[in-house]
Amino acid sequence: MLDFAIFAVTFVIILVGAVLYLYPSSRRASGIPGLNPTDEKDGNLQDIVNRGSLHEFLVSLHQDFGSVASFWFGARPVVSLGSVKQLQQHINPNHTTDSFETMLKSLLSYQSGTGGGASETVIRKKMYESAINNTLKNNFPFMLKLVDELVAKWRSFPEDQHTPLCAHLLGLAMKTVTQLALGERFKDDAEVIFFRKNHDAIWSEIGKGYLDGSLEKSSSRKGHYEKALSEMESVLLSIAKERRAQRKQAVFVDTLLQSNLTDRQIMEDCMVFTLAGSVITANLCIWALYFLSSSEDIQDKLYQELEDVVGSDPISLDKIPQLRYCQQVLNETVRTAKLTPVAARLQEVEGKVDQHVIPKETLVIYALGVVLQDADTWSTPYRFDPDRFEDESARKSFCLLGFSGNQTCPELRFAYTVASVLLSTVVRQLKLHRLKGHVAEVRSELVSTPKDETWITVSRRSS
Template structure:
């Protein structure tokens, strides 16, 4: 078994490996600046491992060679784009695929949809209506879960250190499972059971992908007798069994509360498509929501001025009244805080697209069927686009052009992924409830180091303290 430190280097390679597994390769370097393979079989994989993560590898590569760079993953050419200008040239002419879907479909052994543009558009609409309707129908539930967490934190003495990541994961699990899958997860024991399986699936992904890379990912070799393989399969079966039961119930019943699965059930999808889409959305939404909540609170604890301004907006919009869906839309500064959280944390540092046809970026030709990475973590820290890029400054999104750029990158507007839109609303409600009653404070001397995976997280638990406003 490979050393665990190597397994944990980067979850992002799951995405790369998945796309490379699903699609054929190009061997042409196409004259794009970059590095030659370090090893014939593994390409530049050793360089990525030595860098610490794919994101950190790309940061160094773009610093050395410019906005359009190339490297080798195994024997396959990969092109990375690292500025807004070159991304603009690539996004419009090329069809895009959801990186979470690509990665998770491969991980879960689901088939790639292969759907045409019309089918993908219809499916996207189902996702959008599922997110919108589940948030509207379950707003009271989301508020209740937020207030339960508030009550828990209010009961702590002011010196109590709160394990933020742990609490945010629990909150995200409760929110996502009930709003996606319904009342099955009202029981905390069901949530804990789901969380255990969720963790097994994602932890296994480290070992699965790296093991398959080591043995030959492209030929699908994997030691099927390993304990970890069995844990993965058992966890997947249990989660699928739960989802199948819920899908059957939602098809045959008339429920007052609309959940995400209902939109898929009422769409023109078969049971397997509903199962796969529900699984992918729930897994991705849990991790994105948990990390967005965690980073937003982390940044608020280190910026007293931003937290004060957010509190003033919340107080102005709601006063002493109850938080409502209509008024939550008025929290403009809160949305700026969340956008700046995504940017500063580099929440999803890499995305991937397949080059469907031969394309051109600047003076460079990108061969057909080349994997193209969007080095979003590089772009989000580019000083030519974001002045003082390492500063947490929500006011930068007062500028409409900044918001348009953010939308272009897929973090807002029509290109925003459903899982992120879901996370934005859940985090907005939570912050409204918490900041209204609490000062969120950092723990003195704590240094939060970043771990760049598919979704960026802290290497160690992030601790905070809280004090009552009233």
């Protein structure tokens, strides 16, 4: 994931109609091929809505106009880049903020930094990442316990019983994230259910309501969203107060409480981690098991790696980096599912891609969902093939897109750890089977999720 700096604020402002300067309908962004605005006020917003998602709109845009194309958000020209080659040319680094953190905090009307400039922002980012890393180290046995409980439940199913991946894995993600982020209060299922109710209300509007402007047009939906956000913030603030008094040092919020952050800043960081961490973790796990269910050979290859590296012992945190093929499976899951299909930056200085000049302050979108299935970059791009990541060029392309390496968002790193524990436990005990005729369709929003419940069956693996 690449840096969204300033993008989300601009995005929301435009979509809710706060910035409505008129551009002549015949102009394109700096002469770059693309769409003219179809509406004087909204630009190409209705075209995006008609396509169903920004990702689907970008697929069509790049098919029609090539890998560098333009369109309009309201009255603002936007440039979209749809190939690795063009992304390599767009050198406009800003690594002081994290893409998902910046995006979510902007959509939630939070401050993305501490207000003390770039150095303070870097410190806060490092603190956030350190809190997640400490949480994983301190609570790895608990994470393993939750996964073991789920797999034991699946082992008890008759072999022809359909297993609902979305319901079970979203539940696993919610339990894992809430307890690792906020502590033992969320051992109470009622607390998790309350959290999930508000989480779903907030996420559904962030993922969709802001895109089509419908949130602002419905007072009842907006009221429901604002109530859920207020309730969630109150819970997070009360937890921070409780944990500060207890002086514990076990979970995510405890690390933040040892810093100089205000209670408000701690609440905001907890909101981002619990919102993004739950959704990214759940969907990485869902898609990984769904894709694995289509290939017994891939499952067997992963099983053999687990036998070689882990043996009969439970997976441990220090063994996960040694599971190279498991990493390839998860990388290919992110690629095939287009887990996060869009990123963006505001052009800080005038830039150039190919022969096209990109003026300062132009919004530049990285059409990651397009790039992740570009046939010039990935052979047989619609095929789930973890072996492609044995190729150094594939790994470099993946890293360039921000899905691996130092620029990977902390929530995705957390999700990779949970998914590695899940895969190592499931594959050593069970075989996964795709239901005949069942194909999971992708709903591409901020994070790609299945449109409907996704089902598989499981059988016990022979010793």
